[in-house]
Amino acid sequence: MPLNCSSLVSKVPYIQGQTRITNTKKFTSTTSLGSYFPTNREKTHQNKPFLIVSELKFNQNYSSSSSSSVMEDQRNLLISSAGPENYSKELDVAVRAVQMACSLCQKVQDSLISKTNSPVHSKDDNSPVTVADWSVQATVSWILSESFGCRNVSILAEEDVQSLSTAVATGLLDAVVKMVNDCLSEATYFGLKGPEKPLGRSDVLEAISRCNSMGGPTGRFWALDPVDGTLGFVRGDQYAVALALIEDGEVVLGVLGCPNYPMKKEWLSYHHRYHRIISKLTPPTSESWDKGCVIYARKGSGEAWMQPLPQTNKLLAWPNSAIPVRVSSIDNPALATFCEPVEKSNSSHSFSAGLAHSVGLRKQPLRVYSMVKYAAIARGDAEIFMKFARTGYKEKIWDHAAGVIIIQEAGGVVTDAGGSPLNFSKGIFLEGLDRGIIACSGAKLHEKIIRAVDASWNSSSL
Secondary structure (H helix, E strand, O other): OOOOOOOOOOOOOOOOOOOOOOOOOOOOOOOOOOOOOOOOOOHHHOOOOOOOOOOOOOOOOOOHHHHHHHHHHHHHOOOOOOOHHHOHHHHHHHHHHHHHHHHHHHHHHHHHHHOOOOOOEEOOOOOEEOHHHHHHHHHHHHHHHHHHOHHHOOEEEOOOOHHHOOHHHHHHHHHHHHHHHHHHOOHHHHOOOOOOOOOOHHHHHHHHHOOEOOOOOOOEEEEEEEEEOHHHHHOOOOOEEEEEEEEOOEEEEEEEEEOOOOOOHHHHHOOHHHHHHHHHHOOOOOOOHHHOEEEEEEOOOOOEEEEEOOOOOOOOOOOOOOEEEOOOOOOOHHHOOEEEOOOOOOOOHHHHHHHHHHHOOOOOOEEOOOOHHHHHHHOOOOOEEEEEOOOOOOOEHHHOHHHHHHHHHOOOEEEEOOOOOOOOOOOOEOOOOOOEEEEEOOHHHHHHHHHHHHHHHHHOOO
16 A cells, blocks of 8 residues: 555645745644643643543454544544644654554564564664664654655655665565554554555555655754664663654754663663563563653753553553653762763773763763663763764764753753754764764753863873
C-alpha cells in the first residue's frame, strides 16, 4: 500500500517554502487527544497534563471498524491547539511516534540478547546498524507523513535506503517490513491510526527514502536518529530514540525515548541487566524497571516532562504518568557528576578526565551510550556532559538536537566549548563547533567548565 498522503492530512501551520498559515481550525482523526503540557500552568495541576481514552479495543487484523470506533472516541475527546505557534500537535504526534519506536526497539533488543534473530550489520564506516534502525526510521516517517501530509514533512535521518534495496538484502528487507507492520499494528494503543492493510516492501522503502532532507537555515524539518547509540543497543545497554523539529535553524521541540533508562533514579545504582532479570522474575508494576522513559520539551515553555513507557499490550494511559523534570541545583563541582561517552573512538576521555580534575570534580564519571546523557542532566541525575571530539570527527545534528532543547527547557545550558549556542542551520553537521560540547545543569557550573577548557586546551593533544 503506498503512503496515503491525503487520507489523514490536516492543515499545518507552516509549509516549507510557503507563507505561514494562521488560525487553522481543521483537524482529522489523527489530531491529538490534547497537549502533552497542562493547559493550566499552575503547578498544583501538574498531575493531570493529559486527556485519556479509558479503554480502546484493538484488532490485530487491522479491522477498519475497530479502528474507526477508536478514532471516533479520540475525536470526541479532542482539545484544540491554542495556536499554530506552540507546536502542540507536532509535539503530540512526535511523542506518540517515539513511544511506538521504543516499543519496537525493546522487542528487537530482546531478540538480540536471546540471539534468536536480528543480526547486526555494518555501515561503510563500520558502525553497527540493525533491523531496529531501519524499522524505526520507516515507522516514524510513515506516522509523520500520515499525520501532516507527505508534502508537508521533511525529515533528516541517519539511515539510507541503499543497502536495503539490493537483491541480496531481500531477507533483511523482509525482516524490516515485518517489524514495521508489527509496530504499526499497535498504533491504536498509542492513540494513532495505523494503515488499513499491512505495508509492503515498496511502502517501507518509500518511507525510509523520504528521510532525505539536508537541513539548512530555512524552512521546517525533522531530525531523527532512529537508534542513537547502536553499539550500546546491540550490547543490551543504553540507547535512545531521538526526534526533534527544527524550524529556520532553531530546534523548536525535542523528544528522547530511553527504553533502558529507569524512571526512578535509585535504579541507576545497579547495572540495568540486573534489573532486566529482576523484572522478569517479579510481576510488572507501574514502577518496574522495564518501563523506561520518554522525555520531551517544547521551545519557550520553560518545562520538560517525563513519562514511562507502557507495558506490553497495555494502552497508553496518562492521567498521572507525566511528571515535570528539572536540572539539578548543584553548582559545586566537588558535588557534581559528569557524563561522557562510553566509546573512545570519537571523543577524548583523557582530556575530559584532566579537565574534570582541574575543575574540582571528584565523583566517578557516568559513562553511558547515546543521548541518554542529555536525559540524565535534564532530570537531575547528573550535572555536566562534556564531549571533545577527536580531530577529523564532525558532530551530526541528529545526535544532539532533541537533547539540547530538553536540557534548555529543563533549566540547563548547552553550548560549544567557546560558550556559543550550537548551530543547527548548516545541514547535517554542527558546523563551526568550537572544540567540543558542554552541557551543564546551571550557568555557574557552565562558566566554570568554560574557563577550565580555555586554561587547559593549549596543552591538550586533540
